[in-house]
Amino acid sequence: MNLKHFYVAAFAACFIIYGCGGSSEEKSVKDETPQQPVDESPAPAATASDKGIGKFQNVELTHPLDEGMVKAGQGTYDVKCGSCHKLNEEKLVGPGWKGVTDRRTPEWIMNFVTNVDEMLEKDPKAQAMLEVCMVRMPNQNLKDDEARAVLEFMRKNDGKN
């Protein structure tokens, strides 16, 4: 293929891709390199759920509070969260935590802190908060049990039992 033909072909390929809306049929590049990871879990309609988007769809709460988790959650708060979230109602970089367990479901909170990027892209409540704070919450790479412990610490902070 000479250069001129290549350009023609490349142009045609682009045109086709546009026509298909970038469907998975595009084959303009030979390399097999990974696509964006495909979310295979059923994507809940963003507006239909107050549980947020992520793997936590049913968080069982403990009554009374699990003091071990509260303590672990406070430890994580001190290292990873306290820089931006106060424990009262005052906004620092992010919103104050007072009352967060009344405003959001346990699932939403767990999904937000473990699945930050997708939540900020798709969840209306998360997006609304981003418009207020203007700083994307850092993904702090919390493990599931760390996130659960932080939730317990939030419940303690809100006077739950």
Add this chain to the structure above:
Amino acid sequence: MTKYLLTLMSLGAIVGFQSCKMKTTEAAVSGDAASKVYVAPGKYDEFYNFVSGGFSGQVSVYGLPSGRLLKVIPVFSQNPENGYGFNEETKPMLQTSHGFIPWDDEHHLALSQTNGEHDGRWLFANANNTPRVARIDLKTFKTVEVLELPNSGGNHSSPFITENSEYIVGGTRFSVPIADQEAALTQASFKANFKSTVSFIAIDPTTGRMKIDFQVVLPGMDLDLSRAGKGPSHGWFFFSTYNTEQANTLLEVNASQKDKDYIVAINWKKAQEYARAGKGKKMATEYYHNTLNEENHTATSEVEKEVLTLDPNELKDFVYLIPCPKSPHGCDVDPTGEYIIGSGKLAALIPVFAYQKITKAIADKAFEGDYYGIPVIKYEAALHGEVQKPGLGPLHTEFDGKGNAYTSFFVSSEIVKWNIKDLKVLDRVPTYYSIGHLMVPGGDTKKPYGKYVVAYNKITKDRYLPTGPELTQSAQLYSIDGDKMQLLLDYPTIGEPHYAQAIAADKIKAQSAKIYDINVNKHQYVSMGEKTTKVVRAGNRVDVYMTAIRSHLTPDNIEGIQVGDEVYFHVTNLEQDWDIPHGFAVKHAANAELLIMPGETNTLKFVPTKAGVYPFYCTDFCSALHQEMQGYMRVSPKGSSVPLKWHTGKTDSAAAVAAVR
């Protein structure tokens, strides 16, 4: 265009190599070259290409086939971009027995191997000027170890590696008086006092940690390049050498007197046996061994005091010499481990030696004499054959795993493909210009990936937009899929590229670290969250425990610092998110910035010389409020009564607390 190229090439083959060199920048690329190197946005390259940085002292990482620059890894030179060699944690990496040496000349790279294949664990690099070798961890792409080599002058034939990473080597380019003696610069003194050494550096199979196992002390000559044997020749190392004339001045003439120099063949397994049996001599010396601990992000230096030496004049039958025409440079072992290809820079042929013939010659004692007591094997007895009239100035040879060799020709600026068995020239392509090393992905292993050969060129006159008298160096990517080589791409490189390595991206990509886990940060001055930030004075030393997160530093107001204080900013990046480093710079700081990875702690030392207010800020754009990520330090005159205090926001840190240790 293609026709023209082919015609010219066949003409060149008939008339001779000189007419092969293209004189114009056109007529270089033809056909569908662009589509073969096009890696669409969002797609990944097929190979990581690690390229030596030459006099930049660093290693650069490119993607192949795109030629996109992915990273510069600082190794032997300070790097202001990320504070390597400037921050307190990495300064020890550049410490040597002659003090802090912030520059070097980095020539060759070796990827770690298992069973003769690249395993993607570590990358080793040599320093040619102040003899050192370094290990780079391919999970973090950081230099984690630097080992100085004693009794060496110009660590050039280094850090070539054995097929299971048992050893990397450091062979001296300049022979020097060992044990740091001084000596007169006369030929008599040279012959009497100057020696060459080869350091065999053992690699710990689990940690990668380097240790000089033993040094072989050779007669004074210049060791140039090296390769480990593999397969049948595993257990041997081969070195090219020049200046066996032992000249000490005007080597251009005086080291070109003999028709043949040598390839030095060292049976390292036998040397290892001698060393284990306590037959070596321990020599008192001093050299630095620097390691970066990735748990506390801090490098430390140890001083080694001893080296074990082996003398082939006393311990026989582990070193042999093979005559090689003329001023040899490359010394390359093919994937089968059977053939050793010498390259005489001034020779008009390429000699190919056969391992079986070498061992037979040793068994038969087919020697033509000795050199300072070391047996010299008869040239013909070791020779498989010669490639006749291949080109001018053969330097280096790599392999495609299909029985073909690719040799770079510096003087005639070309790559020549030839068959190892029958020694026939098969193809030749011009390079732009003055090629040094070349590299086939995996070409130094038992199983080359083939597919591409990359030329690393010294000169790029008229290839790129002019940039004054100094032009970039370059690499050129050729397809070797078919019978004929095809130029696909030029890409500029940093420093002067020498040797390079390439490895399939899949062998590294998945293991790449994304963050440092802050929960295991063991730095002495870590701040585990903003709650633990503080400023501590002890005499005139002030330690600032600071944190960074989108989009503020804590503390961001500091008072009570005095002129002449040694202020250490220990900044912990609290982020745990991939690709979110924070920077830290202070006005008038006399070194560099910090660039702190997520979960890492780095330290910047600052000694204010004048009173005033010093702004500091984050240098790496992090969020919409990045520009607001800033603060002030107040510096008062020496002896001032301004108390030490600090805060961020409203949480004023409780009045004046001048903690004194």
